[in-house]
Amino acid sequence: MVAVIIIVVVVALLGLLLVGAYNGIVRMRNQVDNGWSQIDVQIKRRADLIPNLVETVKGYAAHESGTFEAVVAARNATVAANSPAQAAAAEGPIASALGKIFALAEAYPDLKADANFRQLQSEITATEDRIAYARQFYNDSVTRYHNKIDTFPGVVIVKIGNFPHRELFEADDTDRPVPKVEF
Amino acid sequence: MADAASFIDHKRKNKRASFVILAGVFALLFIVANLIVGVFGGYSKQECGVATRDIYGRISQDCQSSLSFNGAVLILTVLFVLGYLLLAWLFSASAALSMAKARPADGAEFSELRNIVEQMAIAAGIPVPAVFVVDDPAPNAFATGRNPKHAAITVTTGLLAVMSPRELRGVIAHETGHIVNRDIAVTTLAVLAVGAIAVLAQIGIRIGFFSGGRRNEAAGAMILVGIVLYLIAVPAGMLMRAALSRKREGMADATAVELTREPGGIRSALEKLEADTTVISRPSAASAHLWIESPLERGGSEGIQGAFGRLMDTHPPLAERIAILRAIEGLDPEGRGPNDSPSSSAFS
Numbered sequence: 001m002v003a004v005i006i007i008v009v010v011v012a013l014l015g016l017l018l019v020g021a022y023n024g025i026v027r028m029r030n031q032v033d034n035g036w037s038q039i040d041v042q043i044k045r046r047a048d049l050i051p052n053l054v055e056t057v058k059g060y061a062a063h064e065s066g067t068f069e070a071v072v073a074a075r076n077a078t079v080a081a082n083s084p085a086q087a088a089a090a091e092g093p094i095a096s097a098l099g100k101i102f103a104l105a106e107a108y109p110d111l112k113a114d115a116n117f118r119q120l121q122s123e124i125t126a127t128e129d130r131i132a133y134a135r136q137f138y139n140d141s142v143t144r145y146h147n148k149i150d151t152f153p154g155v156v157i158v159k160i161g162n163f164p165h166r167e168l169f170e171a172d173d174t175d176r177p178v179p180k181v182e183f
Numbered sequence: 184m185a186d187a188a189s190f191i192d193h194k195r196k197n198k199r200a201s202f203v204i205l206a207g208v209f210a211l212l213f214i215v216a217n218l219i220v221g222v223f224g225g226y227s228k229q230e231c232g233v234a235t236r237d238i239y240g241r242i243s244q245d246c247q248s249s250l251s252f253n254g255a256v257l258i259l260t261v262l263f264v265l266g267y268l269l270l271a272w273l274f275s276a277s278a279a280l281s282m283a284k285a286r287p288a289d290g291a292e293f294s295e296l297r298n299i300v301e302q303m304a305i306a307a308g309i310p311v312p313a314v315f316v317v318d319d320p321a322p323n324a325f326a327t328g329r330n331p332k333h334a335a336i337t338v339t340t341g342l343l344a345v346m347s348p349r350e351l352r353g354v355i356a357h358e359t360g361h362i363v364n365r366d367i368a369v370t371t372l373a374v375l376a377v378g379a380i381a382v383l384a385q386i387g388i389r390i391g392f393f394s395g396g397r398r399n400e401a402a403g404a405m406i407l408v409g410i411v412l413y414l415i416a417v418p419a420g421m422l423m424r425a426a427l428s429r430k431r432e433g434m435a436d437a438t439a440v441e442l443t444r445e446p447g448g449i450r451s452a453l454e455k456l457e458a459d460t461t462v463i464s465r466p467s468a469a470s471a472h473l474w475i476e477s478p479l480e481r482g483g484s485e486g487i488q489g490a491f492g493r494l495m496d497t498h499p500p501l502a503e504r505i506a507i508l509r510a511i512e513g514l515d516p517e518g519r520g521p522n523d524s525p526s527s528s529a530f531s
Contacts, residue, residue, distance in 0.1 A: 035308060038305060038308070126298050129298075130305050133306035134305045136306055137306055137307065141308070
């Protein structure tokens with residue numbers, strides 16, 4: 001009788017541990033999804049600002065059509081991307097295209113003085129910063145999630161659900177290394 | 184533990200600490216409520232004698248009539264204390280904000296500040312906190328809110344005046360760290376626990392003296408328990424609160440490094456706070472633990488008084504925090520600088 005009770009208790013405890021570990025993995029997967037949607041929101045926000053920017057710059061530098069086409073094409077690529085790898089690949093062209101369009105301000109003093117242009121430039125720059133921080137959080141979440149599902153007991157638990165590995169958002173330009181912190 | 188998302192583990196630990204503190208408070212409340220009930224029962228039904236000190240089984244055998252009265256007092260006491268804790272818990276954030284005379288950081292002059300708060304919230308994966316400013320020349324900042332959904336970050340105008348954008352980002356990342364790590368919830372609970380113990384101890388002593396004239400044995404017990412609570416539990420609670428708070432300052436510095444990916448911003452900001460000698464014009468010991476730098480002036484740091492003062496401090500010495508950050512940066516821990524010049528401040 002005592003043996004039966006002990007077995008029941010042990011099985012129940014193991015079950016509880018498994019449920020806890022499973023829920024932990026689900027939470028991490030949701031965090032990864034949430035991290036990705038944060039990046040997505042900021043990329044869409046930047047994409048919404050770019051047509052206004054192009055219209056504003058056209059008013060001062062109508063003949064720089066090559067620059068406009070490049071930035072519009074790069075913008076469309078960021079919106080069309082539907083995976084972290086595609087989105088990361090689209091980041092390089094948009095960064096250089098935006099860099100060129102902002103550089104036009106140096107050649108056109110009237111453009112540089114335009115309040116609307118300066119407003120758009122600061123908003124787009126702020127959005128780029130947000131994308132960088134959202135990417136940092138996403139990549140950290142993915143790494144943590146992978147550590148969990150690649151080690152025991154996660155590696156066993158993931159067999160009973162849908163826990164695929166996720167792509168990192170890896171752009172080669174601005175990734176900053178994580179400093180080592182030990183307190 | 185070097186990635187931003189690893190705070191979640193730390194957050195869980197803090198949640199556990201909150202539960203332990205809560206359980207302690209409720210155990211204490213239960214004991215004191217029982218004692219209060221005992222005394223009330225004692226002088227309403229003198230003939231019931233010693234048995235009335237206890238509200239459970241034994242009473243119903245000896246003194247049936249006083250049971251309902253005791254039960255009512257018990258329920259009232261518990262409801263009163265629970266109500267106090269709940270209200271204090273819900274309103275602690277707005278109380279701290281109004282105590283500091285904080286106003287919402289609306290307007291164009293604070294757009295850079297709001298921008299940095301939003302960046303750090305994104306980096307930490309939490310909803311963007313509300314942003315407040317305090318008109319005070321002393322540079323300081325604090326975070327409030329019982330969970331990330333109800334969080335707010337408050338900075339003084341003095342902070343905005345002396346910090347460069349990079350340093351401000353470090354400070355905001357530190358405050359964001361307090362929010363993600365749920366430090367505010369834990370420290371608020373600790374403060375409430377100490378407050379509740381102090382109030383109950385005083386109630387105990389007063390009731391004890393009041394009914395002491397009737398030579399009630401329970402009254403003597405009340406005085407004793409009240410005094411013991413006061414002498415042991417209150418200082419112990421304050422020490423615990425201070426220790427809890429000190430530990431979390433270091434953790435929040437670590438979080439700041441992880442969120443900004445560089446120790447230089449928060450390090451330079453702390454060095455500026457260290458060099459600054461102005462103190463907050465409306466300091467309050469009750470909310471001292473919230474600020475990034477202790478808002479209270481301290482006495483000498485030598486000898487026994489100094490050692491005791493350090494035990495009661497809600498913040499570790501800035502020099503210790505700076506030394507850790509300088510070590511991460513590969514700088515001499517005892518040295519100072521380089522700092523960003525205040526002229527690079529994005530604010531005026």
